[in-house]
Amino acid sequence: xxxxxxxxxxxxxxxxxxxxxxxxxxxxxxxxxxxxxxxxxxxxxxxxxxxxxxxxxxxxxxxxxxxxxxxxxxxxxxxxxxxxxxxxxxxxxxxxxxxxxxxxxxxxxxxxxxxxxxxxxxxxxxxxxxxxxxxxxxxxxxxxxxxxxxxxxxxxxxxxxxxxxxxxxxxxxxxxxxxxxxxxxxxxxxxxxxxxxxxxxxxxxxxxxxxxxxxxxxxxxxxxxxxxxxxxxxxxxxxxxxxxxxxxxxxxxxxxxxxxxxxxxxxxxxxxxxxxxxxxxxxxxxxxxxxxxxxxxxxxxxxxxxxxxxxxxxxxxxxxxxxxxxxxxxxxxxxxxxxxxxxxxxxxxxxxxx
Numbered sequence: 001x002x003x004x005x006x007x008x009x010x011x012x013x014x015x016x017x018x019x020x021x022x023x024x025x026x027x028x029x030x031x032x033x034x035x036x037x038x039x040x041x042x043x044x045x046x047x048x049x050x051x052x053x054x055x056x057x058x059x060x061x062x063x064x065x066x067x068x069x070x071x072x073x074x075x076x077x078x079x080x081x082x083x084x085x086x087x088x089x090x091x092x093x094x095x096x097x098x099x100x101x102x103x104x105x106x107x108x109x110x111x112x113x114x115x116x117x118x119x120x121x122x123x124x125x126x127x128x129x130x131x132x133x134x135x136x137x138x139x140x141x142x143x144x145x146x147x148x149x150x151x152x153x154x155x156x157x158x159x160x161x162x163x164x165x166x167x168x169x170x171x172x173x174x175x176x177x178x179x180x181x182x183x184x185x186x187x188x189x190x191x192x193x194x195x196x197x198x199x200x201x202x203x204x205x206x207x208x209x210x211x212x213x214x215x216x217x218x219x220x221x222x223x224x225x226x227x228x229x230x231x232x233x234x235x236x237x238x239x240x241x242x243x244x245x246x247x248x249x250x251x252x253x254x255x256x257x258x259x260x261x262x263x264x265x266x267x268x269x270x271x272x273x274x275x276x277x278x279x280x281x282x283x284x285x286x287x288x289x290x291x292x293x294x295x296x297x298x299x300x301x302x303x304x305x306x307x308x309x310x311x312x313x314x315x316x317x318x319x320x321x322x323x324x325x326x327x328x329x330x331x332x333x334x335x336x337x338x339x340x341x342x343x344x345x346x347x348x349x350x351x352x353x354x
Contacts, residue, residue, distance in 0.1 A: 139279025
């Protein structure tokens with residue numbers, strides 16, 4: 001009997017759901033690190049994760065490709081936007097706004113991806129996926145709840161959402177040549193000196209201290225499953241499915257965060273949160289069905305006067321590349337120019353800081 005393997009699309013969906021599930025499940029870890037220096041803790045986290053990622057690259061005999069100058073700039077922006085600024089904006093927002101407010105604004109990221117990713121990739125946004133993203137955002141808002149905050153806090157929260165979107169869109173053009181493993185390793189390593197510079201100004205000599213046993217366990221969780229694992233899963237997903245469809249799974253973050261509270265005994269989900277989780281699930285299903293019913297079409301270039309442009313057939317959907325995580329590459333339609341996360345806060349939103 002022949003064993004049937006999963007299609008690249010199915011693998012991408014599983015990777016996207018797993019990555020966002022890990023981010024949401026880590027929300028409770030932030031409270032454990034509330035007394036630990038933020039930048040120092042994240043620097044340690046990224047250092048451990050980078051060592052693990054580069055170690056795995058060596059074990060799997062994946063060669064370290066030297067990034068071009070353009071790729072190096074994009075990797076630096078990826079680390080700056082998706083990790084360093086993301087966390088700085090997040091902590092600033094949490095100081096000035098309720099966690100529910102920050103989480104609700106961050107939950108709008110799927111809608112931003114649906115609008116931005118197709119345009120940057122030269123495609124028309126899908127109406128069906130746009131509708132699905134609205135359902136996901138509504139469900140995430142119901143799960144997270146609404147809160148209040150200052151105008152500056154809302155501004156920082158919007159910055160967090162933009163950084164979350166950049167974490168996806170900046171990485172996509174790097175996937176065809178570098179692959180998910182190298183991007184995760186390179187970007188994580190580049191975030192270490194960025195956090196060191198920030199920490200030198202914010203924490204000074206108290207940048208790093210010996211963590212307690214509980215803090216050490218939290219840092220290891222954030223370094224291994226959340227950073228090394230979730231980053232790799234997310235970039236593997238982006239190599240197989242469009243960013244806007246992968247972004248729909250960001251609605252799972254507040255859902256898994258609420259469920260993790262139930263498992264850890266830190267809180268019990270309400271009936272409204274279960275209803276919001278159902279909305280998120282409906283939105284994700286609608287987004288996946290839209291790929292068959294309303295495929296994204298390339299935007300045709302404007303024709304010059306007197307010229308005739310013959311119709312260009314769309315590439316068949318079966319041209320998705322198969323291969324291991326380190327060899328995966330994005331489909332032409334997904335190449336655009338763009339969680340996971342440990343956000344240390346006594347009362348974190350339903351998402352974790354990268």
